[in-house]
Amino acid sequence: MDKIYVSPSILSADFSRLGKEVSRVVSCGADTIHFDVMDNHYVPNLTVGPGVLKSLRRYGISIQIDVHLMIRPVCDRLILDFINSGANCIIFHPEVSDNIVKSLRLIRKYGCKAGLAISPNVSLDFINDFINEIDIILILSVNPGFSNQTFLLSSVKKIKQAKILIEKSGLDIDLSVDGGINIKNVSDVACLGVNILVIGSAIFDRSDYLRVMKEIRNKLKNFL
Ligand code: DX5
Ligand code: ZN
Numbered sequence: 001m002d003k004i005y006v007s008p009s010i011l012s013a014d015f016s017r018l019g020k021e022v023s024r025v026v027s028c029g030a031d032t033i034h035f036d037v038m039d040n041h042y043v044p045n046l047t048v049g050p051g052v053l054k055s056l057r058r059y060g061i062s063i064q065i066d067v068h069l070m071i072r073p074v075c076d077r078l079i080l081d082f083i084n085s086g087a088n089c090i091i092f093h094p095e096v097s098d099n100i101v102k103s104l105r106l107i108r109k110y111g112c113k114a115g116l117a118i119s120p121n122v123s124l125d126f127i128n129d130f131i132n133e134i135d136i137i138l139i140l141s142v143n144p145g146f147s148n149q150t151f152l153l154s155s156v157k158k159i160k161q162a163k164i165l166i167e168k169s170g171l172d173i174d175l176s177v178d179g180g181i182n183i184k185n186v187s188d189v190a191c192l193g194v195n196i197l198v199i200g201s202a203i204f205d206r207s208d209y210l211r212v213m214k215e216i217r218n219k220l221k222n223f224l
Contacts, residue, residue, distance in 0.1 A: 004190050004223045005031035006216055007066060009178070009200035011047065012147040018052065019059035021204070028209040029217065032064040034178070034198045035087070042072035042096055043145035050081035057086035064088040066136075068117060068178065068198075070144050072096040074103055083110045091115035091138045094126040104133040117178070119144055120152055124161055131169050136196070137162050141189075142179030148201040151180030156192065163193040183212070187219045 008030045013021040022033055033056075038047040053065065066089040067082050074097040079090055090107045094100050094116050107114035115136030116126055120143055127137055139162055141155035159177060166173045176196035177189055183202060190197065199216070206212045 003031075004194070004220050005196045006213065006220075007032040007034040007176070007196050007198045008203045009034040009036055009068075009147065009198050011036040012200035012204035014204075015048070019056060019061065022056055022061050023059075024209050025203060025213070026061065026063050028213040030063065030213070032066050032088075032196070033061070034200075035065050035067045037067060037069050037071060037082075038145065039071040042093060043070045045145045050078070050085040053082060053087060054085040066091065066113075066115075066176075066196075068138065069093070070117075073098055076103055076106055079103060079106055080110075083107070083112055087112055089113035089115060089136060091117045091136060093117045093119060093122070093144075094130070095119075095122050100126070100130055101133055104130060108133075108135075113174075115174075115176075117144075118158065118162070120155060120158075124158060124165065127162060127165055131165065131171065131173070134173060136174040136176055137166070138176045138178055138198075140179055141177050141181070144179070148205070149180050151182075151185055151189075155179075159189075159192045159194060183215055183219060186216055187222075190220055190223050 008025045038045045040046045067087040069092040074092045104114040113135035117138040119140045142149040177194045178198035
């Protein structure tokens with residue numbers, strides 16, 4: 001089986017020293033960074049934009065950064081801003097996009113990976129319809145908007161279905177899960193065939209990032 005990537009979500013980091021926080025998790029073994037963008041429309045919360053991503057790059061963060069756009073409507077101008085600010089992968093929610101294919105192709109045109117995020121109340125039909133246009137599927141296992149929520153067991157069925165869709169397609173598409181993953185359930189989620197685990201509070205709410213990353217890797221040792 002391929003390696004499972006651990007992608008810390010900045011949402012739970014201390015934003016007053018984001019560069020240091022991201023550097024620390026990178027040096028403790030993060031594989032990619034998950035950059036949550038919230039607009040107070042798609043979700044009832046606000047976070048950061050392309051300027052902050054650019055600052056992280058200027059600070060010296062060179063690891064892959066996956067931008068999770070929780071914005072309504074999806075906006076191609078902002079997508080371009082994120083690409084120009086150093087995004088490697090951009091994932092958006094299809095049910096709030098006016099032109100899904102146009103945005104996916106725009107992302108890929110600039111060498112970024114393109115992805116669709118599926119919220120708990122949204123059908124996987126979007127994946128079926130656009131499977132040839134995507135590099136990553138992000139299944140939300142909480143209602144998006146906040147970190148430190150409980151993993152929704154109803155998402156297990158969706159993760160399994162997404163895995164089947166990927167296998168049937170024969171395409172090289174990453175399967176990522178976002179929300180409520182912690183030390184206790186991380187290996188159960190990995191068992192579902194997921195290859196990128198987004199983890200926020202279970203990492204950043206602990207003071208010793210090296211220790212928690214080691215604990216996570218230990219839980220995943222049978223998958224590596
Ligand atoms: C939820 C975000 C997640 C969240 C994960 O809206 O998309 O990335 O920060 O945080 P935890 O792991 O604490 O659920
Ligand atoms: Zn996210």
